[in-house]
Amino acid sequence: MLRLAPRLLRRSLARTFADVPATPTQDSSFVQAWQKINPNLDPPKTPLAFMTPRPPTPSSIPSKLTVNFVLPYQSELASKEVDMVIIPATTGHMGVLPGHVATIAELRPGILSVHEGSSVTKYFVSSGFAFIHANSFADIVAVEAVPVDRFDPTLVQKGLAEFQQKLAIASTDLEKAEAQIGVDVHSALNSALAG
């Protein structure tokens, strides 16, 4: 589950350039092509121009993992240095330490825990994606995330029972899918609150 350093070294030796190259602020070929076709119009900006470039892969494993945890309506954690995060991937809970190999992980409803020193913050995440880059940057994009202590266990159990019932009486595929999603989320919540 935890990928180790030798694999990373082998990969970094195979490539001479860094994982995330020093990004130019504008794609120059685009600007040139635009100016040829539309000489009187300024080319539009692209997201590259608005992003702070990421550092290249360091040669030694850094001590901390930099985490960006974003939601549509908030940036929960922005470039926070932590020791470890445990993310609920569809293949199971995955621990991410600094120096983790580059990964794209799809998330399922479950608990995301951020370990910083001795403190642990737990969020219940609905779903999303996690990108772990080779330079020990982790981007977690989730649709909804709530700290675990904001949930009411009795309501969760009621919801679970309700969705299980709906699943039993569901007739069309759409209803079945919706009920199944409800059951998944509620049972994950249940186990999260219990454990």
Added chain:
Amino acid sequence: MAMASFRREGQRLSSMLYSHSINALKSGVSSQELAPVGARSISTQIVRNRMKSVKNIQKITKAMKMVAASKLRAIQTKAEKSRGLWQPFTALLGDYPSIDVKKNVIVTISSDKGLCGGINSTSVKMSKGFRKLNSGPDKEVKYVVLGEKAKAQLVRDSKKDIEISITELQKNPFNYTQVSVLADDILKNVEYDALRIVFNKFHSVVSFVPTVTTVLSPEVVERESETGGKLGDLDSYEIEGGETKAEVLQNLTEFQFACVLFNACMENACSEQGARMSAMDSSSRNAGEMLDRLTLTYNRTRQASITTELIEIISGASALTG
């Protein structure tokens, strides 16, 4: 547009009244716009009517500015918080607007209501520019239009290229669910190799930058990463979850489109409110200037009419005595 017509009216009016006041001093009633035959004084009614309407317009535009300012405040915090949403995707997949693909779809985001300055025209100009950039022998370009104003402009010359047009986006305040349903709809109904989202990014209340974000389809991403082209680094990433890489890539691109569209809609809404604020501000200032000019004209006309009356009285009196 409204401001230019105000100015024209004001100039025409002031020149007309000035010439009329000179004529009145010389020869009394000269045109049928002034007081009817038999009356002796120059009527200030017309100027007064104009002043009243200009003052009302000034009040309305000031109120619209206040409304836009309050709406901007509300939506600006949300937009700034959503800015972190597209950065992970650009960090992973990079941004290649110059990518050469067969099927381009341009998603133009605009507002439904007018009186917001030039932002909608800018978006449409950019979209048309992209169309020219991506036109070629076997390439096709389609539009997906969000918002009434861009639809009105694009329908004129590219009616057959508009695949989907969506209006009344801002009836309910923006939330991610609504935008993700929209994204799902678009992705289901449109075939694409590359989606380009054109919108106005909000920099500050007076500055809006036209921006384009490129979202590639999973097939193109796969192709580029395998051939070691622009997305060559993508191959070095392990894939967790899902059966195949293709499945995960598809989910990824759909998620990316929904997130990027959400951010783009919010930024465009902010830009719209900001542009409306500055448009209404300059129009209320123009109305104020016009009101000053009209007031001067009014006073001149009034004084001219008093002078005329006095002259008549005095000449009448001197005719009796002398």
